[in-house]
Amino acid sequence: MVVRSxxxxxxxxxxxLAEPKIHDTAYVHPFSTIIGExxxxxxxxxxxxxxxxxxxxxxxxxxxxxxxxxxVVIHGLEQGRVVGDDQKQYxxxxxxxxxxxxxxxxxxxAYIGDNCFIxxxxxxxxxxxxxxxxxxxxxxxQDVEIPAGKYVPSGAVITxxxxxxRLPDVQSQDKDFxxxxxxxxxxxxxxxxxxxxxxxITPIRDELTKSYGANGSNGSRSANYSDMRSASLGxxxxxxxxxxxxxxxxxxxxxxxxxxxxxxxxxxCSPITTTRQSEVLRELEAxxxxxxxxxxxxxxxxxxxxxxxxxxIIQRPDGTVSLAxxxxxxxxxxxxxxxxxxxxxxxxxxxxxxxxxxxxxxxxxxxxxxxxxxxxxxxxCSPITTSNESEAIRALxxxxxxxxxxxxxxxxxxxxxxxxxxxxxxxxxxxxxxQPSPIPTASSPRQQSAQSTSLKPEVVEQLxxxxxxxxxxxxxxxxxxxxxxxxxTSCGQIQTNRESEAIATLESYxxxxxxxxxxxxxxxxxxxxxxxxxxxxxxx
Numbered sequence: 001m002v003v004r005s006x007x008x009x010x011x012x013x014x015x016x017l018a019e020p021k022i023h024d025t026a027y028v029h030p031f032s033t034i035i036g037e038x039x040x041x042x043x044x045x046x047x048x049x050x051x052x053x054x055x056x057x058x059x060x061x062x063x064x065x066x067x068x069x070x071x072v073v074i075h076g077l078e079q080g081r082v083v084g085d086d087q088k089q090y091x092x093x094x095x096x097x098x099x100x101x102x103x104x105x106x107x108x109x110a111y112i113g114d115n116c117f118i119x120x121x122x123x124x125x126x127x128x129x130x131x132x133x134x135x136x137x138x139x140x141x142q143d144v145e146i147p148a149g150k151y152v153p154s155g156a157v158i159t160x161x162x163x164x165x166r167l168p169d170v171q172s173q174d175k176d177f178x179x180x181x182x183x184x185x186x187x188x189x190x191x192x193x194x195x196x197x198x199x200x201i202t203p204i205r206d207e208l209t210k211s212y213g214a215n216g217s218n219g220s221r222s223a224n225y226s227d228m229r230s231a232s233l234g235x236x237x238x239x240x241x242x243x244x245x246x247x248x249x250x251x252x253x254x255x256x257x258x259x260x261x262x263x264x265x266x267x268x269c270s271p272i273t274t275t276r277q278s279e280v281l282r283e284l285e286a287x288x289x290x291x292x293x294x295x296x297x298x299x300x301x302x303x304x305x306x307x308x309x310x311x312x313i314i315q316r317p318d319g320t321v322s323l324a325x326x327x328x329x330x331x332x333x334x335x336x337x338x339x340x341x342x343x344x345x346x347x348x349x350x351x352x353x354x355x356x357x358x359x360x361x362x363x364x365x366x367x368x369x370x371x372x373x374x375x376x377x378x379x380x381c382s383p384i385t386t387s388n389e390s391e392a393i394r395a396l397x398x399x400x401x402x403x404x405x406x407x408x409x410x411x412x413x414x415x416x417x418x419x420x421x422x423x424x425x426x427x428x429x430x431x432x433x434x435q436p437s438p439i440p441t442a443s444s445p446r447q448q449s450a451q452s453t454s455l456k457p458e459v460v461e462q463l464x465x466x467x468x469x470x471x472x473x474x475x476x477x478x479x480x481x482x483x484x485x486x487x488x489t490s491c492g493q494i495q496t497n498r499e500s501e502a503i504a505t506l507e508s509y510x511x512x513x514x515x516x517x518x519x520x521x522x523x524x525x526x527x528x529x530x531x532x533x534x535x536x537x538x539x540x
Contacts, residue, residue, distance in 0.1 A: 008036030057091030076108025252299035395475035
């Protein structure tokens with residue numbers, strides 16, 4: 001392994017030309033640079049594009065099993081030191097089992113304790129971060145000491161000790177996540193070391209070559225199923241593949257483990273280039289076998305429109321392989337009913353979809369797991385391009401089926417103004433399917449005095465006054481954990497000046513975020529400033 005490491009340059013404050021000490025079991029990518037008095041412990045992984053530069057502040061310590069990911073910069077001021085766990089002074093101390101993730105800046109004097117996770121693009125300067133802390137993305141930690149076992153939300157700016165002391169505790173799922181990242185990078189370290197060692201990599205290459213040769217010589221890919229039967233695929237999956245191929249669509253497959261299923265981070269199986277059903281079925285079986293214990297889904301692709309026309313899960317981690325309980329016709333169903341109905345979503349949601357489509361709006365869906373629900377990090381389900389009511393309902397059902405155990409919400413989009421006109425929750429992690437009240441239409445007569453079943457009269461009056469003065473309305477929400485750090489997330493701007501519609505949207509936000517704080521915002525559009533912030537819902 002060739003490592004780009006250099007002695008510290010001679011300077012007025014450093015004349016000993018100290019060189020890095022890198023343990024034999026560590027892996028440092030050749031596209032990274034380590035300069036000066038840096039101690040890299042056992043089993044450390046240093047990814048490409050990293051700069052660890054002890055040419056001003058020194059020394060640096062990086063503890064065993066720690067991973068320093070792509071683009072990280074570690075530097076230190078000539079003045080200022082921290083006390084490491086060995087009671088010696090350092091410019092930068094990073095403990096054991098720490099994850100310093102992509103694009104992080106650690107600038108000494110700085111101390112990062114054991115088992116810490118520092119999220120993407122975060123900065124730690126002139127600070128101590130105690131052991132077992134989780135720092136999420138884009139955070140700034142400066143001039144403070146973070147107590148052990150604390151959680152720093154994404155985007156937080158922690159620059160005084162009072163803020164640091166108020167931080168919430170790390171939860172068990174956060175610890176599991178940090179531990180998982182360490183494990184992944186240990187596997188990467190071992191893999192990189194093997195790939196650079198001819199004695200290690202040659203047997204693996206030979207085994208792969210034999211495997212490919214066997215596949216090519218035994219004729220397994222050229223044999224034909226006379227009756228299209230399969231040992232692992234059900235008849236419903238086989239029928240679905242046949243329908244897709246008959247309509248000229250291509251077939252694809254994707255897989256994801258249970259952890260990444262919650263974030264929708266699907267990865268493709270090997271591409272299926274054939275259009276012969278028997279060969280496609282074999283490719284599907286190979287994907288199922290290769291990713292046993294994971295979710296696998298079947299994809300139908302329109303090669304002309306270059307878009308997906310079908311997505312359905314065909315394998316789950318418990319080993320079941322079936323399309324049972326899912327609508328298998330997707331967007332390809334030729335026949336439609338005059339009045340769409342659904343066994344999974346209620347009549348109110350169907351009516352809501354009908355109203356949106358009747359007004360020329362587009363339909364969309366989004367999903368999020370419980371962890372990311374707290375930060376509002378929603379991800380889109382497959383795009384719904386149809387304006388046909390029954391096809392839109394099927395797409396909604398498919399999104400609900402593919403994201404069981406998650407929040408799913410319905411989106412109404414004005415394609416001309418390119419803005420959202422509706423966001424309403426359809427499903428919660430406990431499996432309950434929320435039935436929203438019908439949306440107000442653009443042609444609804446304005447009520448003499450709008451009423452609300454969930455907003456207090458004083459809130460309705462406040463809303464009325466804001467609209468009467470020409471102000472815009474929006475809302476924000478936050479859970480109890482992030483309320484202490486002031487990390488509010490927007491519910492969305494309310495794009496109406498009609499009182500009844502604004503009330504209906506606010507009520508939908510209260511239903512969407514039960515058990516959280518929700519506050520009403522009044523905005524002066526000319527001065528581009530807030531004129532009101534008031535909490536209208538509390539967790540109790």
